[in-house]
Amino acid sequence: MCAGREMMFHKSSESIHMEKAYEAFRAVIRALVGGEETEAPLCGVDVAGQFRPDDPSPDAALRNLNAAFLIVQAGAAHPLYARAEAFIFGEGKSGGTDAAAFYRDGISLVRSEIEERCEEDRGFFEKLSGLARWLGSPENRDRRREAAVRIREIFFPEGIGIPEDRDRLVAKFREKRSVRIERLNPDPIRNPAEEILWTSNVLLTVPAAGKDVDGLAVPETVREELRRAAEAPQRYWYDHPMPVGVAPEQNELLYGLRGLDRAVAFEKARGTVPGDAKLSCLLSISVTHEGLQDPAGACLQEMVRHGPRWRHLRVWALSETDCSRITREVLLPAVRHYPGCGDGESLHAIIGVDGEYGRHYSFLKAVSAFWQVFMDPRVRATFKIDLDQVFPQDLLVKETGASAFQHLCTPLWGALGRDREGERVELGMIAGALVNQKDAARSLFTPDVGYPEDDIRGDEWIFQSRLPQALSTEFEMMTRYGKGALDGKTRCLQRVHVTGGTCGILVDSLRRFRPFTPGFIGRAEDQAYLLAGLYRRHAGKLLRYVHKDGLIMRHDKEGFAADAVKSAVTGKELGDYIRILLFSLYAGALPWPSSRIKAATDPFTGCFISAIPHTLVYLRLALRASVLFGEGKGARAVELIETGSRRLHTLVRDFKRHPDLLRHRYVFEKKGWDCYYRILDQAEKGLARGEPFSLDLRRKAMKILDACELRL
Known part of the structure; x- marks a missing residue:
């Protein structure tokens, strides 16, 4: 065969292979959503019945678009395929413009992704083809448990064996995450009230509809700023932001600070910290609307003046405006003065608290190093809490024999060891666990995330993150030392799954390893914090979290702000979808193989x-x-599609236009954080020498922070 004909044959074979791959995928989707009228869809939803183009009801346009998308994915063998394709590419265009474009782009995106995956991984193609053949038998589709496992092999292999093989998996992952301790920290934290900068985040939004801004006890200039902010378009979305003017009994800020104040009082009574100690707590204020940054501090000041008084805390609150002052008046002059810091062009981008969760999360860690250099050199660590969580001190002592602060004094925090792969690790970060308020009386060691029911519907057939989350909660967060090999003295557990609160880092480790969460990460910012430096070494060691058993906070959100939790459901679901997109692409942007990550x-x-x-x-x-349409929850379904298509489509298009966007952003932010920590190193040396410039820099830093202190 001549070379030309051989190449044509190769291309033809490749084309046939790709066509078979996509048809196999379509056959799987057809089994999920149903094809023939007599065929019950595995997903448990009558998708074909939701496609009624002549329906004039308010929700019909988006319901039809959604159903048409699924039917088109099911392929030409679906009896409604031609009608659905004509709808989504023709008459459905006007039914929700953003959503229609989102779904149309999705059809080609999904096809190209499946074909590329099959081309790169022959094993995936064979599994997909085998699944399509297996699902082609009606008898097999009736074996739902086996069908779920086979479908997960394609879409969600991490869920296989959970919870059926739970005990073996718990033991397997505990062994995998174990660390052999070579040296406990010889100088652990001894006074958490003095040596730890405590941090948390306030998510602030405009006053609720109907709220009388004139009734707020703030200057008229602040009221006017609030009115303008309320009229501005929303820029950032958070799970359950707190409206300005919220009732005190639903005020997360007051609740969290009161709980922290009580925790310190308990420690003083126990003799853990000196009686005159004042715990330093720094809050970031992240806002949803443009223009809310400037009045944010005054709004928080008004809240605390009318709330319960605390006796054992000093509290600072920084908005984006305050962070900009730090960059403009302290960091940028330092870049120009100190040699070797870098150009500082990315400092404004990384130093701040507005935007996605990752931005304020990184700031709340990094600010402890700034605090150590310019405010209080006694600070050796930072520990973040969420304001809807409290330390159940009486129960901690009863069940673990130690108070919250005593747990933080563990020599495991800062220990050195080797992981199961023989890597040297520094346990410079610490992570605790959560218990739900309703479960705390039963036991603090009740997982806050349980295993889901076996009866799965809709999207749960292809992805059910609660399965590995429940497993991870059990084998990581619920681990107790003292039994078996994990004794907490010679061997301990390293953590990957951490929560946004109940975690901390030693400032020395922070300044050497320089971890961060990129500002584009909107969900699981706590877990993304580890990824940026997962295999970045310092002095031959890797930075890791140590698990501290018994370091448990009680999660009270359901108890005092249940309405806020319910209203945040759609946002949390979308955050989960965005997380798949971002984590997948981010892993590919990091300087290590994504398979290893x-x-x-x-x-x-x-x-x-x-x-x-x-x-x-x-x-x-x-x-x-x-599923939502099928349950009669049309308004929720419409909200999910409208908001989801808008937010997801923006990301999808950005990544399509700029495939290296996340890699460039990671490099850009890493340079910024390297510059930031070099500044602090230089300033610290200058202060030790009594250098006038460094002393003046400290005065500026202290002046900015002094203006941010909340005073009762």
Whole structure:
């Protein structure tokens, strides 16, 4: 055969192979959503019945678009395929412009992603083809448990064996995450009230509709700023932001600070900290609307003046405006003065608290180093809490024999050791656990995330993150030292799955390893914090979290702000979808093989790192919306589609236009953080020498922070 004909034959074979791959995928989707009228869809939703183009009801346009998308994914063998395709590319265009474009782009994105995956991984193609053949038998589709396992092999392999093989998996992952301790920290934290800068975040939004701004006890200039902010478009979305003017009994800020104040009082009575100690707590204020940054501090000041008084705390609150002052008046002059710091062009981008969760999360860690250099050199660590969480001190002592602060004095925090792969690790970060308020009386060691029911519907067939989350909660957060090999003295557990609160880092480790969460990360910012430096070494060591058993906070959100939790459901679902997209692409942007990153972070964190992220995101949203429509929750489904198509489509298009966007952003932010820590190193040396410039820099820093202190 001549070379030309051989090449044509190769291309033809490749084309046939790709066509077979996509048809196999379509056959799987057809089994999920139903094809023939007599065929019950595995997903448990009558998707075909939701496609009624002549329906004039208010929700019909988006319901039809959503159903048409799923039917088109099911392929030409679906009896409604031609009608659905004509609708989504023709008459459905006007039914929700953003959503229609989102779904149309999704059809080609999913196809190209599946074909590329099959081309790169022959094993994936064979599994997909085998699944399509297996599901082709009606008898097999009736074996739902086996069908779920086989489908998960394609879309969600991290969920296989959970919870059926739970005991073996718990033992396996505990062994995988174990660390052999070579040296406990010879100088652990001794006075958490003095040596730890405590941090938390306030998510602030404009006053609720109907709230009388004139009734707020703030200057008229602040009221006017609030009115303008309320009229501005929303820029950032958070799970359950606190409206300005919220009732004191639903005020997360007051609740959290009162709980922390009581925790310190308990420690003083116990003799853990000196009686005259004042705990330093720094808050970031992240806002939803443009223009809310400037009045944010005054609004918080007004809240605390009318709330319960604390006796054992000093509290500072920094908004984006305050962070800009730090950059402009302290950091940028330092860049120009100290040699070797870098150009500082990215400092404004990384130093701040507005935007996605990752930005304020990194700031709340990094600010402890700034605090150590310019405010209080006694600070050796930072520990973040969420304001809807409190330390259940009486129960901690009863069940663990130690108070919260005593747990933080563990020599495990800062210990050195070797992991199961023989890597040298520094346990410079610490992570605790959570218990839900309703479960605390039963036992503090009750997992805050339980295993889901077996009966799965809709999107749960292709992705159910609660399975590995429950497993990870059990084998990581619920681990207790003293029994078996993990004794907490010679061997301990390293953590990957951490929560936004109940975690900390030693400032010395922070300044040497320089971890951060990129500002584009909107969900699981706590787990992303580890990824940026997962295999970055310092003096031959890797930075890791140590698990501290018994360091448990009680999660009270359901108890005092249940309405806020309910209203945040759609945002949390979308955050989950965005997380798949971002974590998958971010893992590919980091300077280590994404397969290695995924292996190190499975089962929970790693389950969001997928080789087919667009496919998962589109199918999850569409199947979830179909479930909501089927349950008569049309308003929720419409909200999910409208908000989801807008937010997801922006990301999808950005990544399509700029494939290296996340890699460039990671490098850009890493340079910024390197510059930041070099500044602090130089300033610290200058202060030690009594250098006038460094002393003046400290005066400026202290002046900015002094203006941010909340005073009763």
